[in-house]
Amino acid sequence: MFIQEHNCETGEVLVRELTAEEVAQHEADQAAEAARTTAEAEAKAAEEAAKQQAFNDAVAAAVAAALAAQQTPASTAEPTVEE
Numbered sequence: 001m002f003i004q005e006h007n008c009e010t011g012e013v014l015v016r017e018l019t020a021e022e023v024a025q026h027e028a029d030q031a032a033e034a035a036r037t038t039a040e041a042e043a044k045a046a047e048e049a050a051k052q053q054a055f056n057d058a059v060a061a062a063v064a065a066a067l068a069a070q071q072t073p074a075s076t077a078e079p080t081v082e083e
Helices: 020-070
Strands: 002-006 013-017
Touching: none
Parallel strands: none
Antiparallel strands: 002 013
16 A cells, blocks of 8 residues: 655655555554444434334324224114014
């Protein structure tokens, strides 16, 4: 891996190979970024799953309430027959 260093005062551009320490730091930075991205994606997925579950629960409760409202209790009175 190479790096370009620019000297703004002189306009000189130096291209050099990264040191072992710089390579290790770069790889550590990349691993940390990958871990952060993965954690954010997992948190977002969990949040979306929780929202979906809350929606499903609300729909189930609404359907149960609607069905309960439609049911009429059985009548204890005898039906009358007119002739």
